[in-house]
Amino acid sequence: MAIVAVKDISGIAEPLPGFSVTRSNGIEGEKTLSVIGLKTGVNQHGYKLVKNENIILYKDEEYIIKTHKEKTYNEGLGVEVTALHRIFDDLINHRIYEEKSGTLRIEAMLDFALKGSGYTYEVDKTDLPTSVKVENFGWDNSLALFRSILEKFGAEFDYVGKRIFIAKKIGAKKDEPFLRHRYNVSDPQKEIDTSNFATYIRGYGKQNEDGSYVVQAEYTSPLATIYGIKHAEPVKDERFTDKESLLAEMKSKLGDNIDISLTFTAVELANMGFKDVNKGDYLWCVIDPFDINVQLRVLTIEDYSNDKKPPVFTFGSVTKKASDLIADFNTTKKTVDKVIDSSTGTIKASALNTAGLALKTDLDAHVKNTDIHVTAAQKASWDSKESGGTVAALEARLTNIAWASPTFKNNWTQYTDASGSYPVQYGKDMVGTVVLRGVAKGGIIGTNTPVYTLPAGYRPMYPHHFTGPAGVGFIYTGVIKTNGDVCIESSTNTTANAFIAINTQFKTN
Structure with missing residues (x-):
């Protein structure tokens, strides 16, 4: 179980043993907790602190309690709260009492908007406007x-602690493996939406003083040859002064796509061959009956304090407000109007190729053929063997880690005392969680003097900040950089490097 604690506004912190947490991490930046627990003798002191505006501490980050509901259960008194990552509370309560005008780069605008807030940032300027x-x-x-900066530059963001990461798109595009209808996706038609469908769009860039435009363009989707011209809202954006960039923006705004929503657990994705899936990633989805390929995006990841419960990933489009959640719609044989009946919202029978399909009589005969079917007892026996015999064995396989020993740097060595050695090691489980453990000593403290360097495949997507014990009553702060360097930044121990327990975990990039 992941550790959860609560802290009041005076800084008093108490653990919350027995409480369960569900964390939702969405593509539009929202990160929220749903926390539930019963009052017990063990957690009674922490239970009293679970109140609005107090802070939930979970996986090295802070969340502000925004809703609070207390009620009685058969087992006693319990509480349910929701908490929002503190970045939103901090930034909405920090105000800028001045203004700027002119043509500005994104760094200048971020420095201005975040000045004095305590938050820092990194920007990947690939595909972003210069200013x-x-x-x-x-x-x-x-x-x-x-939020205004993100909208003006067409960017997305993510964050860890007080470090914000900005890019055109967070996440990565994965070519293989892929989600496939009738192979590992059973019912994609449940969430198909063409209400925002369009095939034609115009665009206007920077405007001259006489009212003319430096650049303008139009684009017609290939789907218009059969579906007809469906006008989209035109793009009018002063940022663009060349046709190529304007066309790219227009195509991203044109709704010639199908919105699909699919949900899988981490275990299901691992069984499909996906071992490293992060928020914002794009995965190919092949839907054979419709002759279409789409790249579905990871919109939300829901994980749990109960480490035996696998995270849940939602792909595709859930709400209509984010038009860019489905990317690169591609069809060559059939069009949307041949798939969806607009009057009923259902799939047309004509969209399915029935050539070669079995008749009902064939199906009945097949079902009644006891020679070719597996009995329930046989299936249970085979499933048991495939899974290692028990559910516990399957869970053990999912959490199994092959440990490796790193090469120490900068005078760091293995710590040993009378009770034995605490080997410094790292490893990764089958769903991509990297785990570090062990105690080191004697090296050089600093952000450029790593204890050791993690190899490729074991490095964080963004710098991973963590803390740990530096001896009895002392703590240290550390960071794992994207190049794999594991650094100890500072220590409260008078002998700063005497005892450094490196125990942390994160998802790989």
């Missing part, structure tokens, strides 16, 4: 200004 023109930007809270 944008703004008028009277400011006189608002930092969260509103930050």
Whole structure:
């Protein structure tokens, strides 16, 4: 079980043993907790602190309690709360009392919007505009200004602690393996939506003083040859001064796609061959009956404090407000109108190729053929063997880690005392969680003097900040960089490097 604790506004912290946590991590930046627990003799002190505006501590991050519901159960008194990552609370309560105008780069706008907030940032400028023109930007809270920057530059964000990461798109595009209808996706038609479908769009870039445009363009989707011209809202954006960039923006806004939503657990994805799936990643989905291939995006990841319960991944489009959640719609043989009946919202029978399919009489005969079917007892026996015999054995396989010993650097060595050695090791489970453990000593403290360096495949997507014990009553702060360097930044121990217990975990990139 992952450890959960609560802290009040004065800084008093108490653990919450017996409490369960569900964390939702969404593509639009929201990260929330749902926390449930019963009051017991063990957690009674922490239970009293579970109140609005107090802080839930979970997996090295802080969440502010926003809703609180207490009620009685058969087992006694219990509480349910939801908590929002503190970045939103911090930024909405931090205000900028000045403004800027002109053509600004994204770094200048971020420095301005986050000034004095305590938050820092990193920007991947790939595919982002060099600068944008703004008028009277400011006189608002930092969260509103930050959201405005993302909208103006067409960017997304993620964050760890007080470090914000900004890019055109977070996540990666994976070519293989893929989700496939009738192979590992059973019912994609449950969530198909063409209400925003369009095939034609115009675009207008920077405007001259005489009212003409520096650049303008139009684009017609290949689907228009059969479906007809369906006008989309035109793009009018002062950022664009060349046709190529304007066309790319127009195509991203044009709704010539199908919205599909699919949900899988981490165990299901692992069984399909996916071992490293992160928020924002794109995975190919092949739907043979419709002759279409789409790249579905990981929109949300829901994980749990109960480490025996696998995380749940939702792919595709759940809400209509994020038009870019389905990317690169591609069809060559059939069109959307041949798939969906717009009057009923259901799939047309004509969309399915019935050539060569069995008749009902064939199906009846097949079902009654006892020679070719597996009995329930046989299936249970085979499933048991495949899974290692028990559910516990399957869970053991999912959490099994092959440990490796790193090469120490910068005078760091293995710590040993009278009770024995605590070997410094690292490893990774089958769902991509990297785990570090062990105690080191004697090396050089600093952000550029790593204890050791993790190899490729064991490195975090973003810098991973963590803390740990530096001896009895002392703590240290550390960081694992994206290049694999495991560094100890500072220690409260008078002998800073005498005892450094490196115990942390994260998802690989």
